[in-house]
Amino acid sequence: MNRTTLPHDRAPGSPQPMLAGEKSSTEMFLVKLFAVVPALALAAAVPLAWGWGLGWVDIGLAAFFYTLTCLGVTVGFHRYFTHGAFTANRGLRIALAVTGSMAMQGPVVGWVADHRRHHAFSDREGDPHSPWRFGTSGRALAKGFWHAHMGWMFDREQTNAARFAPDLLADRDIQRVDRLFPVLTAVTLLAPALAGGLISMSWWGALTAFFWASLVRVAVLHHVTWSVNSICHMIGDRPFTARDKSANFWPLAILSMGESWHNSHHADPTCARHGVRRGQLDISARLIRGFELLGWATRVRWPKPERLARNLKGNTA
Template structure:
């Protein structure tokens, strides 16, 4: 990924948040339509990333029908974190080398001491990893997905899905409030939603490898962080995930909110998901005893 693409992805949503906040301040009240577009787009796109890109396509933690695969692939692409196949490939590399040499976004780089050293390590884990010194063919780490013509098409049409992720809230805003509604819909349902979604997801790589609890032995520095858990629909229970990477459920305790898993269970209830993988009681006991 080029410097220009990464910096655009970082600073344009930030600018959008600033403009959206300024307009809301001037008008004295944030409209219900803007709140609805922000929350609706955030939840839909985040679930496309967590349920689709992560738990389904990367870890194969459950199976579902092709139409659901397509919808999840499109919604995940709207997060603007890259096309499906490279996203999956990069994440599989992360698990293969978690917090060791070869991990593309570990905050535990050797030799990073002192405040600035730790800050640079955090920045690398959060977003700096997207600026690699050399290009890696990430798609070869997803040979199972390459076999599907439909998923290859979802991957190839990434620019279309990315554009739709911005245009849909603008179009709904226009239908509800004319051109002013289109502008605020674009700002809140598009750029502001993108800003929060990016940093929430990146926090799984950075925050969840630095701060939180480690109830299970996972062989790395992954941690459970409840704040990230809520913001990312369950992805913040990261130590649980690294201990049991193929589990469709990340919030393994009843109080660990995991909206993504609830969606998977809902799909199963209506017959659209099956072969849902979960850790066994024995597996939980062994991992706990090893901490």
């Protein structure tokens, strides 16, 4: 992947149209199903937790699948496929596409196209999920928060992958993974239940694992990811110069695996590390470093002092 010619780096006046028609009725139904059902499971989690239906096996499985699928999104879908922050060998490339798909946030090509479009038009007309879309009044920002957090997914407009992700459309391996998204959705929901059943040797263990490590885990990951779109474009620290209102929001740093250092990311989108300042924990960057040491990832774009200094606010050099 050539990091210098990624589609989201092109000028907004590209001859390719920004949208590619509308999502089908089936796609809209699945978006609502995947957004609403895990959220309902999360709402039911609190009373369920009192006294029954939750054990260490459920917690362990939920933590394992959360970490696996979250890193699939942060390292794979985001830093690698969207921004080309490093070069991956074929095995790692396919593995990142598979584990990212298991987060149930949509097929890899559509996810990447949406995010590259976000960066091309961040907090401006054309951004699919800016919280500033409706204005700056209290009412407008409340509406904008909902839109950026999850409302944008219910819009029927579909980002044109031919414009924003032609590299992935031309990749046969990634196209196969993209088409397997329904199968990988079934895997990410059923694997925890199977593991819970086998570990406990009971149907009850399978049921509780399905609830906590499948439904609740997916819901939590969804809302953490969506919070980067909403909260991290509204409140937080902005030490670096960016074209938009992206902000660093430290309370989400661990759950988002480093994605909530969002101002740093928007100031230097292709950088493999988002938590670039002292004390900013970035688990995704640590994993990329591990891949680099193993020889699976090369040409990693690590932060450079001169680039950081150039992007700092108040620097007139």
